[in-house]
Amino acid sequence: MKKLLLSLMVVSCLLPVSAQQVSILKNQRLLDDVTHGGYYPVLSPDGMKLLFTGADNKGLEMYDFDNNTVKVISEEERAGYAPKITNDGNVYYVVQNSNERRIYRTVKSYDIVSGTARVVMENQHGIASPIVSTTGRLVLKNEAKVAEAQSVGEADIAVFVDGSSVVIDRSGNRISYSPVESQAGYLWASLSPDNTKVLFFAAGKGVFIMNLDGKILSQLGNYEMPCWFGNDYVVAQNATDDGHQFTSSQIMLLKADGSFKQALTSPESMTMQPTAAIAANRIVYTTIDGNLYLMEIKITD
Numbered sequence: 412m413k414k415l416l417l418s419l420m421v422v423s424c425l426l427p428v429s430a431q432q433v434s435i436l437k438n439q440r441l442l443d444d445v446t447h448g449g450y451y452p453v454l455s456p457d458g459m460k461l462l463f464t465g466a467d468n469k470g471l472e473m474y475d476f477d478n479n480t481v482k483v484i485s486e487e488e489r490a491g492y493a494p495k496i497t498n499d500g501n502v503y504y505v506v507q508n509s510n511e512r513r514i515y516r517t518v519k520s521y522d523i524v525s526g527t528a529r530v531v532m533e534n535q536h537g538i539a540s541p542i543v544s545t546t547g548r549l550v551l552k553n554e555a556k557v558a559e560a561q562s563v564g565e566a567d568i569a570v571f572v573d574g575s576s577v578v579i580d581r582s583g584n585r586i587s588y589s590p591v592e593s594q595a596g597y598l599w600a601s602l603s604p605d606n607t608k609v610l611f612f613a614a615g616k617g618v619f620i621m622n623l624d625g626k627i628l629s630q631l632g633n634y635e636m637p638c639w640f641g642n643d644y645v646v647a648q649n650a651t652d653d654g655h656q657f658t659s660s661q662i663m664l665l666k667a668d669g670s671f672k673q674a675l676t677s678p679e680s681m682t683m684q685p686t687a688a689i690a691a692n693r694i695v696y697t698t699i700d701g702n703l704y705l706m707e708i709k710i711t712d
Contacts, residue, residue, distance in 0.1 A: 448701020458691025464491020
């Protein structure tokens with residue numbers, strides 16, 4: 412069964428694309444002893460640590476590639492919802508609790524070295540989502556009003572979505588952009604590693620890349636959960652459904668200028684939720700059953 416799944420997942424060992432070739436160097440199962448499954452994986456920027464959660468975002472765990480160990484960060488509800496991890500050893504995550512009428516969320520920080528957690532935003536009603544800036548500054552999307560635009564220069568930058576807008580935070584000063592009409596809103600905004608472009612998804616329209624002035628540079632297609640793989644490539648999920656459940660899902664490699672796309676797994680593999688770190692040449696994704704996989708690729712122009 413494992414051999415069959417692997418054959419379905421890998422489209423080929425050598426994937427020709429016009430003037431470019433994508434070679435799959437590795438595609439292997441990670442943490443096959445994690446019985447509760449691994450979902451919504453998040454790689455650290457250096458690719459050396461991996462966050463993941465169980466079904467329904469229950470709890471948050473971290474896998475260390477260096478020493479091949481798994482550490483439990485939190486066993487709390489919703490702790491696996493959009494966590495952030497920095498290279499300097501901090502993990503930011505949200506926990507959720509509710510009473511009969513309202514849902515409350517608290518943002519916490521976990522120090523990997525000391526193994527201790529602390530509250531960085533007290534329990535509050537409404538959306539709470541931590542964002543990490545280019546210098547590792549914690550940004551909370553509801554902590555300040557949108558400000559006038561300023562010259563980017565060497566400013567500390569963070570990006571996030573707010574409804575149908577991408578908000579760019581420059582050292583605490585914010586301006587929002589809505590370059591694509593989408594009544595259903597935007598998702599999955601992220602800054603390119605060179606801090607010059609913003610990747611985001613507009614519901615009903617697809618994946619776009621814009622510059623820091625809000626000008627659209629490219630449209631990559633109707634994919635989900637996009638993430639940067641270096642400055643020139645994007646990894647994303649290509650899924651279909653029948654209105655009730657997924658009917659197919661695969662991992663795609665897309666060039667940031669929109670000039671080509673290539674499947675890394677087959678539609679039948681039901682692979683999804685990619686995360687990537689080009690610094691370690693790692694792409695991690697999961698299957699619909701919560702099986703985590705590690706892929707390494709080589710792109711030749």
